[in-house]
Amino acid sequence: MELNSSTLADLKIFFRYRLQQFGLLGSHEPDDVINESIVRLDRAIKAGKQILNLEAWIRVTGLNYIRELSRKQKKCQAFDPFELDKHTESEQCDFILEEADTSEHRKVREALQELKPQEREILELRFFEKLSWQDIAQYLANKGNCATVDALRKKGERAIKRLRKVFLSKYF
Secondary structure (H helix, E strand, C coil), rough: CCCCCCHHHHHHHHHCCCCCCCCCCCCCCCHHHHHHHHHHHHHHHHHCCCCCCCHHHHHHHHHHHHHHHHHHHHHHHCCCHHHHHCCCHHHHHHHHHHHHHCHHHHHHHHHHHHCCCCHHHHHHHHHHCCCHHHHHHHHHHHHCCCCCCHHHHHHHHHHHHHHHHHHHHCCC
């Protein structure tokens, strides 16, 4: 199994087009994709996989690698912990609630202030910042508070239950 220079040139053109299509051409080069595909080819051969069409295998593997890079890039763009720090302060949260300042919102805001800081932070991140549980776990890990996604979900459920209890006891 060998790749001739003509096949390599075709693969570079193919991967350059795909990198451009996924918006990754500036940060990654076709040679990087080819090299990663060859590394994966080596692993596959050592694992006993039989490769019948080498060029097709490298194309598919390279395209899968480009998709992985794209997913990683989108994940990083969707979650920037440094940007998030600016918006999770309680003043920001109050500002959001004041935009639609109804008596119910004021009551919820007051009840929210009676929660523990950690509970309040989880609810603010989840409902005001609209972060996924995975992003919240990543954000808290960056701050040194490690928790699994499942544990955060449960803490969120408990915080909502406590918020509901505080709200109802205060206003009903």
